[in-house]
Amino acid sequence: MTLMTELLINVTNGLLWGTVLGAVSVGLTLIWGVMKVVNLAHGESILLGSYIVSVLLLFMGVDPMVGMFVALGSGLLLGLTIYWLNLHKIIGHVDVINLRIEMSTLLEMFAVSIILYNLYSFFTRSEPFGIGIWHLGPTSYINIGYMSVQVNHITAAALSLGATFIIYQFIAKTPTGKAIRAVMQDSQAAALVGIDPVKIKMLTTVISIGFTAFSGFLVILYESAVVPSIAYKYAPLAFTIVVLGGLGSIMGSYIAGIIIGGIYGVSKVIFSLLVGKNASDPLALTTAFVILVLTLLFKPEGLFGRKR
Amino acid sequence: MDVIIKIDRVTKRFGGLVALNKVSFNIYKGEILGVIGPNGAGKTTLFNCITGVYSPDDGRIYFNGVDITGMPPHKITQLGIVKTHQIVKPFNEFTVLENAMIGALFGKRAGKISKEEAREIALKNLKLVGLAEKKDELAIGLTLHEKKFLELARVLSAEPDVILLDEALAGLNPKEVEESLDIIKMINKDLGKTIVMVEHVMHAVMNIAERIVVLHFGQLLAEGTPKEVAEMPEVITAYLGDKDLALKFVRR
Amino acid sequence: MVNVKEYLERPTFVLIILVLVAIALAKLLRLETTDYLITIMFFIGIAMSLNLIMGFAGYVSFGHTVFLGISGYIFALIVYYNVWLAEMLDTLFGIPIFLVAIVAGGVSALVAFLVGVPVLKLRGAFFAIATIGLDFAALYIVKAFIPIINPEFFGAQIILPAYALAYKNNVFVAMYITFALVLITNYVVRRSRFGMGLLAISEDEDAAEALGVPTRKYKLLAFALSAFFTGMLGAIFGLNAGGVDENLFNLAHTIDMIVMIVIGGIGTVMGPLVGSIIYFILYDTLLVTYPEFNLVILGSIVAVLVLFAPRGIIGIIRGKTIRGKRLRDIIE
Ligand SMILES: Nc1ncnc2c1ncn2[C@@H]1O[C@H](COP(=O)(O)OP(=O)(O)OP(=O)(O)O)[C@@H](O)[C@H]1O
Ligand SMILES: [Mg+2]
Numbered sequence: 001m002t003l004m005t006e007l008l009i010n011v012t013n014g015l016l017w018g019t020v021l022g023a024v025s026v027g028l029t030l031i032w033g034v035m036k037v038v039n040l041a042h043g044e045s046i047l048l049g050s051y052i053v054s055v056l057l058l059f060m061g062v063d064p065m066v067g068m069f070v071a072l073g074s075g076l077l078l079g080l081t082i083y084w085l086n087l088h089k090i091i092g093h094v095d096v097i098n099l100r101i102e103m104s105t106l107l108e109m110f111a112v113s114i115i116l117y118n119l120y121s122f123f124t125r126s127e128p129f130g131i132g133i134w135h136l137g138p139t140s141y142i143n144i145g146y147m148s149v150q151v152n153h154i155t156a157a158a159l160s161l162g163a164t165f166i167i168y169q170f171i172a173k174t175p176t177g178k179a180i181r182a183v184m185q186d187s188q189a190a191a192l193v194g195i196d197p198v199k200i201k202m203l204t205t206v207i208s209i210g211f212t213a214f215s216g217f218l219v220i221l222y223e224s225a226v227v228p229s230i231a232y233k234y235a236p237l238a239f240t241i242v243v244l245g246g247l248g249s250i251m252g253s254y255i256a257g258i259i260i261g262g263i264y265g266v267s268k269v270i271f272s273l274l275v276g277k278n279a280s281d282p283l284a285l286t287t288a289f290v291i292l293v294l295t296l297l298f299k300p301e302g303l304f305g306r307k308r
Numbered sequence: 309m310d311v312i313i314k315i316d317r318v319t320k321r322f323g324g325l326v327a328l329n330k331v332s333f334n335i336y337k338g339e340i341l342g343v344i345g346p347n348g349a350g351k352t353t354l355f356n357c358i359t360g361v362y363s364p365d366d367g368r369i370y371f372n373g374v375d376i377t378g379m380p381p382h383k384i385t386q387l388g389i390v391k392t393h394q395i396v397k398p399f400n401e402f403t404v405l406e407n408a409m410i411g412a413l414f415g416k417r418a419g420k421i422s423k424e425e426a427r428e429i430a431l432k433n434l435k436l437v438g439l440a441e442k443k444d445e446l447a448i449g450l451t452l453h454e455k456k457f458l459e460l461a462r463v464l465s466a467e468p469d470v471i472l473l474d475e476a477l478a479g480l481n482p483k484e485v486e487e488s489l490d491i492i493k494m495i496n497k498d499l500g501k502t503i504v505m506v507e508h509v510m511h512a513v514m515n516i517a518e519r520i521v522v523l524h525f526g527q528l529l530a531e532g533t534p535k536e537v538a539e540m541p542e543v544i545t546a547y548l549g550d551k552d553l554a555l556k557f558v559r560r
Numbered sequence: 561m562v563n564v565k566e567y568l569e570r571p572t573f574v575l576i577i578l579v580l581v582a583i584a585l586a587k588l589l590r591l592e593t594t595d596y597l598i599t600i601m602f603f604i605g606i607a608m609s610l611n612l613i614m615g616f617a618g619y620v621s622f623g624h625t626v627f628l629g630i631s632g633y634i635f636a637l638i639v640y641y642n643v644w645l646a647e648m649l650d651t652l653f654g655i656p657i658f659l660v661a662i663v664a665g666g667v668s669a670l671v672a673f674l675v676g677v678p679v680l681k682l683r684g685a686f687f688a689i690a691t692i693g694l695d696f697a698a699l700y701i702v703k704a705f706i707p708i709i710n711p712e713f714f715g716a717q718i719i720l721p722a723y724a725l726a727y728k729n730n731v732f733v734a735m736y737i738t739f740a741l742v743l744i745t746n747y748v749v750r751r752s753r754f755g756m757g758l759l760a761i762s763e764d765e766d767a768a769e770a771l772g773v774p775t776r777k778y779k780l781l782a783f784a785l786s787a788f789f790t791g792m793l794g795a796i797f798g799l800n801a802g803g804v805d806e807n808l809f810n811l812a813h814t815i816d817m818i819v820m821i822v823i824g825g826i827g828t829v830m831g832p833l834v835g836s837i838i839y840f841i842l843y844d845t846l847l848v849t850y851p852e853f854n855l856v857i858l859g860s861i862v863a864v865l866v867l868f869a870p871r872g873i874i875g876i877i878r879g880k881t882i883r884g885k886r887l888r889d890i891i892e
Contacts, residue, residue, distance in 0.1 A: 038685040089867050099684045103620065106685055107822060108866045114815055114859030122852040232811065236696055239689050271704075279704035286700040289693035296690050297678050359770065385772035393770070399763035401827065401871075403888075410760050413753050414772030423753070444886065466772055 003269075009147045010265040016153045018261020020218045022254035023160035024234055025241040026167060027212030033248020034184040034204045036097040037087060038106040042238055043231025044116035045209045048078055049216025050226040051120065054129040064131055068159075068217040075213020079206035086112055087205060092198050094191045113231075120228045130225030156221040167211055168250050180204055184248050237285075240292035246302030256303060260288050309336040312470060312502050313358065313389070318367035320353055320526075327353040329526040330367065335470065340496050340503045342517030342534070344510070349523040351506040352394055355472045359391050360384040371470075386418050390463040391472035394506075396455040398447035405443040407458055408434055408465045415466025426465075433464040437491055453484050457491075464495065471495070473505040477512055485509060489516055514538065572750075572830045572892040576743045579604075579833065583739075587732060594728045595800070601739040602797045604836040606813065607820035608742045609789035611832045613782045615821055616755060618762025619680070621783070622688045622814055623695030624790055629809040630671055631664035631791030632798035633702060636718040638663065639799070649725075649799075654733035661734060661795040668791030669784040676783045680776070683765070692811070699809040719803040728800070735796050742789045746829045749785075750892050758782055759827060815855075822862050825872025830891050834874055 049071035056062035171177035182190040245252030272280035313335040408430035507513035760768035824835020846854035
């Protein structure tokens with residue numbers, strides 16, 4: 001294989017994975033950007049969706065294309081529970097969210113993440129659950145030019161695009177979406193024009209965690225099996241992407257996700273040339289975190305975020 | 309009179325917005341100087357440049373002849389310039405006394421002062437602003453008026469030469485304003501501190517200040533005694549609006 | 561002249577002495593296994609190390625395990641490649657172990673300093689997230705390069721030669737000294753001007769800077785000090801385990817540290833110390849009755865505390881007055 005084809009394959013795969021990363025980050029950019037809730041339980045919200053889809057398929061034979069809606073529904077419920085149990089007392093008011101409140105949400109969601117993570121481990125005994133060989137259509141691979149791509153990866157990319165388009169339209173066009181944006185910019189001013197910021201915060205939590213659980217299905221199309229530690233891979237990447245895309249910007253996050261995926265693909269090729277194939281994967285992921293730290297330092301508003 | 313702070317063609321921009329545009333004036337030792345101007349005129353920005361919170365894009369600031377432009381805030385505090393915040397910033401979970409002690413421990417005599425001495429300085433200044441009785445309460449429980457006094461006690465404990473007050477009177481009722489003015493006068497006359505105050509409470513500043521500086525859209529519009537300033541046509545149109553009203557302030 | 565009586569009236573000081581005496585007694589009287597005592601000191605120690613930056617300055621360092629990892633690996637590499645050192649490591653009452661751990665901790669402190677210069681400019685969640693990023697970056701770098709250094713380090717695992725670790729007693733001594741140092745440093749810092757400055761930073765950093773607190777310097781110092789002790793503990797812990805692997809970087813250790821601090825309460829020395837003791841008691845009892853459930857229960861406790869007692873158990877106690885004496889004044 002020439003270097004050029006290898007690069008092409010890796011970049012294509014990286015970009016496809018990037019669409020999943022983008023979708024995984026959309027929920028986080030909403031909850032963090034709108035309400036300053038630093039959702040450290042983001043990874044566990046992803047896991048919920050992954051588990052629901054695979055458990056339904058494994059034990060009840062439910063097709064994942066149906067299961068993904070159940071995943072979405074359970075995510076909405078989880079969001080509702082988390083809002084009333086954990087967040088309402090901290091953010092359920094009109095005032096500006098200051099640093100202290102932000103740090104409280106961080107610790108609170110940290111506690112939630114510990115609880116959920118260990119519940120998953122407990123109920124699954126940390127054994128992998130998966131969708132196995134499930135895929136749409138008759139073949140699991142299709143050939144495009146030089147390379148063959150997994151059908152599941154293409155499915156994931158298509159679903160990710162569709163779902164993100166829907167939620168983007170929802171935030172941009174519907175009255176609720178506009179209210180969410182108003183609360184994000186200035187919750188006190190929003191209250192003055194008759195929006196109930198507390199209700200909007202609850203809705204945002206529900207939507208954010210619901211969408212995140214849905215994205216857990218896309219993750220499982222990639223990982224094919226889910227174990228709790230997947231949370232430790234995707235949640236930090238999601239934080240990186242949200243920072244890069246600009247807090248609160250859905251489009252920003254989605255594009256940043258694709259960029260990170262692409263960079264992952266390119267750096268994998270570069271690092272396997274430099275230090276060998278085994279080390280290339282971890283180092284490619286390192287690139288993402290180096291980008292995170294650099295963005296935080298030099299462009300904290302992100303690539304697409306507004307300066308504040 | 310000796311110049312204590314010299315502001316020399318200071319410019320500060322935020323993106324496209326010029327918050328301060330080549331502002332120059334002197335602050336004299338021992339005076340009370342009032343800084344007035346409409347909202348967004350650049351008053352707070354000016355204070356932030358003097359105290360090192362922002363470094364000016366252009367121009368220099370001298371304190372006792374020493375160039376302090378671009379120094380970090382804590383260094384400038386230790387040299388002897390302090391400011392109170394327009395939006396009060398108490399250390400909420402500290403007691404009132406501990407709040408003031410921070411001022412003493414890290415102020416002009418930073419590092420050369422024992423905790424006991426710091427406590428005494430802090431107590432003395434809390435007495436001065438009338439907060440001594442609340443010394444063991446947490447700052448978070450104070451009223452706005454008390455928090456403003458706490459800001460004052462805190463910066464006094466740093467033993468500064470120049471105190472910048474950013475709207476120390478805003479949000480207070482008339483009685484509290486009078487109380488505050490007495491304390492400010494006392495700090496100026498008895499303790500000999502130079503005071504620069506940004507103020508919207510017009511009659512107060514016109515009465516207490518010996519000189520006034522007027523900022524308008526980041527520019528120095530006028531400088532003079534309260535009476536002179538109140539009669540300048542450009543000041544009247546830009547800010548005071550009504551000449552009779554302006555003179556009434558001075559007379560009161 | 562130090563006034564002994566005065567110190568006895570300070571509950572935190574007394575508690576520190578009690579903890580140290582209790583561990584020494586448990587060792588001498590063989591009430592607990594040496595391994596268990598080393599583990600206890602390790603966990604309480606890392607919580608107290610993190611306390612310097614999280615509890616005092618209010619900077620939640622989520623990736624603090626990065627310093628366990630860095631120093632653990634530095635220690636292991638030093639011992640692995642210096643046979644003479646490895647041979648004498650387990651002699652002289654643990655002093656060689658202690659000294660090598662200081663070097664390993666020093667590397668962490670240096671990294672913390674260099675990284676801290678830019679990263680400590682970030683506040684709140686951004687700082688926390690940047691430190692997570694750092695932990696992962698370091699982890700992946702170790703995963704990639706350690707096996708390249710030497711094929712024997714398969715899977716980034718370094719197994720120390722057996723002769724480096726004959727008597728656990730020496731490891732115990734090195735750990736004990738480090739542990740005592742961590743506690744005493746916490747106490748001294750909390751009572752010092754430096755400590756007051758850090759607490760002011762955690763309340764309002766801009767106001768602190770405006771009042772003359774050299775915030776940058778103090779944050780860097782606290783971060784480096786915290787990394788230094790975390791690193792030393794990681795190094796000795798790695799030795800005790802007979803080697804190091806990537807698990808040292810595991811965020812699970814971060815969970816332990818932060819949970820202990822939040823249970824006890826930030827802003828004090830007493831808080832995290834009591835918090836970690838409670839953590840251990842709970843962990844031990846829950847481990848026996850509900851082995852899989854202990855973290856679920858600990859997480860729930862944290863969730864409740866953050867909502868209803870953001871300053872932890874000691875925070876509640878400090879608000880009280882007993883016989884006209886305000887506990888806030890004596891509990892440090
Ligand atoms: N950190 C900042 N970033 C961007 N713009 C700023 C910043 N600080 C101030 N400004 C802008 O600079 C201008 C001057 O602000 P400044 O706070 O100095 O006004 P002021 O005279 O103190 O007003 P007020 O009387 O309302 O306190 C305003 O237009 C303000 O919006
Ligand atoms: Mg102002």
